[in-house]
Amino acid sequence: MNEVRTLANGIRQQQKRAVARGLTWIERGAPSGQELVRDLFSDAGRAHVIGITGAPGVGKSTLVNRLALALRTRERKVGILAVDPSSPFSGGAILGDRIRMQDSVMDEGVFMRSLATRGHLGGLSRATFGAVTLMDAAGYDVILIETVGAGQSEVEIMQLAHSTVVVLAPGLGDDIQAIKAGILEIGQVFVVNKADHDGADHSVRAIRGMLTLGMEHLAWFPPIVKTVADRGDGVDELVKAVESHWGYLRDSGQLDQMRRGQTAHLIELALQDWVKFALNDAQKAPDWEAMRDQVRSGIRDAGDAANAIIQRRITCH
Amino acid sequence: MIRVLVAKPGLDGHDRGAKVIARALRDAGMEVVYTGLHQTPEQIVDAALQEDVDVLALSILSGAHPTLVPRIMELIRDNDLTDVLVLLGGIIPNDDVKAMLAAGVAEVFGPGTDTNDIVKCIRERVKTHE
Numbered sequence: 001m002n003e004v005r006t007l008a009n010g011i012r013q014q015q016k017r018a019v020a021r022g023l024t025w026i027e028r029g030a031p032s033g034q035e036l037v038r039d040l041f042s043d044a045g046r047a048h049v050i051g052i053t054g055a056p057g058v059g060k061s062t063l064v065n066r067l068a069l070a071l072r073t074r075e076r077k078v079g080i081l082a083v084d085p086s087s088p089f090s091g092g093a094i095l096g097d098r099i100r101m102q103d104s105v106m107d108e109g110v111f112m113r114s115l116a117t118r119g120h121l122g123g124l125s126r127a128t129f130g131a132v133t134l135m136d137a138a139g140y141d142v143i144l145i146e147t148v149g150a151g152q153s154e155v156e157i158m159q160l161a162h163s164t165v166v167v168l169a170p171g172l173g174d175d176i177q178a179i180k181a182g183i184l185e186i187g188q189v190f191v192v193n194k195a196d197h198d199g200a201d202h203s204v205r206a207i208r209g210m211l212t213l214g215m216e217h218l219a220w221f222p223p224i225v226k227t228v229a230d231r232g233d234g235v236d237e238l239v240k241a242v243e244s245h246w247g248y249l250r251d252s253g254q255l256d257q258m259r260r261g262q263t264a265h266l267i268e269l270a271l272q273d274w275v276k277f278a279l280n281d282a283q284k285a286p287d288w289e290a291m292r293d294q295v296r297s298g299i300r301d302a303g304d305a306a307n308a309i310i311q312r313r314i315t316c317h
Numbered sequence: 318m319i320r321v322l323v324a325k326p327g328l329d330g331h332d333r334g335a336k337v338i339a340r341a342l343r344d345a346g347m348e349v350v351y352t353g354l355h356q357t358p359e360q361i362v363d364a365a366l367q368e369d370v371d372v373l374a375l376s377i378l379s380g381a382h383p384t385l386v387p388r389i390m391e392l393i394r395d396n397d398l399t400d401v402l403v404l405l406g407g408i409i410p411n412d413d414v415k416a417m418l419a420a421g422v423a424e425v426f427g428p429g430t431d432t433n434d435i436v437k438c439i440r441e442r443v444k445t446h447e
Contacts, residue, residue: 017396020368089344090343091346092344093348094343095349098350098353099353102353105360116348
C-alpha cells in the first residue's frame with residue numbers, strides 16, 4: 001500500500017523513473033497496478049488524448065515524432081505510448097517505434113513508452129488504458145497513442161482517444177476501400193502522409209468523397225491534411241486540426257458524452273479481465289478435465305459449465 | 318515478461334548482428350526495444366530508463382567500446398539503474414574483455430555465439446517480476 005503511495009507521488013512529480021516503473025506495474029496487470037491507477041485517477045482528466053492509427057508503413061511513428069516536436073514548441077508536455085504487436089507464437093515482440101522518434105524522445109518534456117499488445121486485439125494493449133491515466137496524472141498535457149499497424153477493424157482507439165487521427169498513404173486502394181466500414185469511420189482528422197508521392201490528391205479526393213456521403217450534416221466535418229512527415233511538411237496544419245477538434249469537443253459538450261461512452265468500454269474491459277481470471281482459475285482446478293468431458297459427452301452444456309465457473313469465482317473472491 | 322533494450326552505441330553502421338539478436342530474443346518470448354543505429358550513451362540510458370527494461374544489450378563493432386561502455390555504465394549509475402543487466406556483443410578483443418567486465422558489463426558475447434546461450438544467460442540472471 002505504502003509502496004503504491006510513494007510511486008504515485010513520484011509520478012505526480014513527473015519523475016521519469018517513477019513514471020516508467022508505474023507503467024511496468026500497469027502492464028503486469030497485477031493488483032498493485034490497478035491500485036496505482038485508482039490512486040492516480042483523481043489527478044487525471046486534463047490531458048488531450050490523441051490516437052494515431054493507420055496501416056503498417058504509412059508513417060505513423062515519423063508523424064508522432066514530428067507532432068511531439070511541434071507540440072513542444074507550443075510548450076506542451078507530451079507523453080507517447082506506441083503499441084506494437086506481440087508474437088502469437090512466442091509472446092515476444094520487437095518494439096521498433098523509438099527508431100523514428102529519436103529527435104523528440106530526448107526532450108525533457110517528452111516521455112515515450114513502447115507497449116506490446118500481449119494478446120489484446122483491437123490495435124491497443126490492455127495496459128494502454130491505465131497507462132493513459134498514469135501519464136495524464138503525471139501532468140503530460142497531450143498524450144499521443146500510436147496504435148499497431150491497423151487493418152480494417154482495429155478501432156478500439158476510439159474508446160480511448162479524444163481525437164483519432166487516421167493516417168493513410170497514397171496508392172493503398174480505390175474509392176471502394178474508402179467507403180468500407182471500419183477504420184475510416186473513426187477518423188476525426190485524416191492525414192494523407194507521403195504527400196510527395198504520386199496519387200496523394202487522388203487519396204484526398206477519395207476520403208473527401210467518402211466523408212461527404214452522409215457526414216456533411218455533422219457538426220464536426222473531419223479535415224484532411226496532407227503531410228510529408230520525414231520533412232515535417234504539413235505538421236503545423238495537423239496540430240491546428242487536432243487542437244481545433246479538441247476545442248470543438250469541449251465547446252459542444254461532446255466531450256462529456258464521449259467520456260460516458262468510453263467509461264462503458266472500461267467497464268467492459270474490466271469484466272473481460274474478470275472472466276479471463278475465472279477461466280484461468282477453472283483450468284487449474286482439479287475438476288477441469290471432468291467438467292470438459294461432461295460437456296464433450298453432452299451430459300452438460302457449455303453454458304452450464306460457464307455458470308459453474310462464474311459461481312465458483314464469486315464465492316472464492 | 319522480460320524486456321530488453323538492444324542498442325547500437327557509437328558510429329558503426331552495421332546492425333545485422335543486433336537485429337539477429339533482437340529476433341532471437343523475440344522468439345524466446347521477450348519484448349525487445351530496438352532503437353536503431355548511431356546512439357549516444359545518453360540516448361541509450363534514457364531509453365532504458367523510460368522503457369524500464371530488465372536487460373541492456375549493447376552491440377559495438379567499431380572498437381570504441383573502451384570509451385563508450387564506461388560512459389554508459391556511469392550514466393546507468395547516475396540514473397540509479399544498476400539493477401539492469403548489461404550485456405555486450407560485437408567485436409570485443411579478448412584483451413579487453415576483463416576491462417569490460419570490470420566496468421560493470423555482466424557478460425561479453427563474441428562472434429559465433431549461439432543465440433540460445435544469450436537467451437539462457439538472460440533467463441538465469443534476470444529475476445522476473447511475475
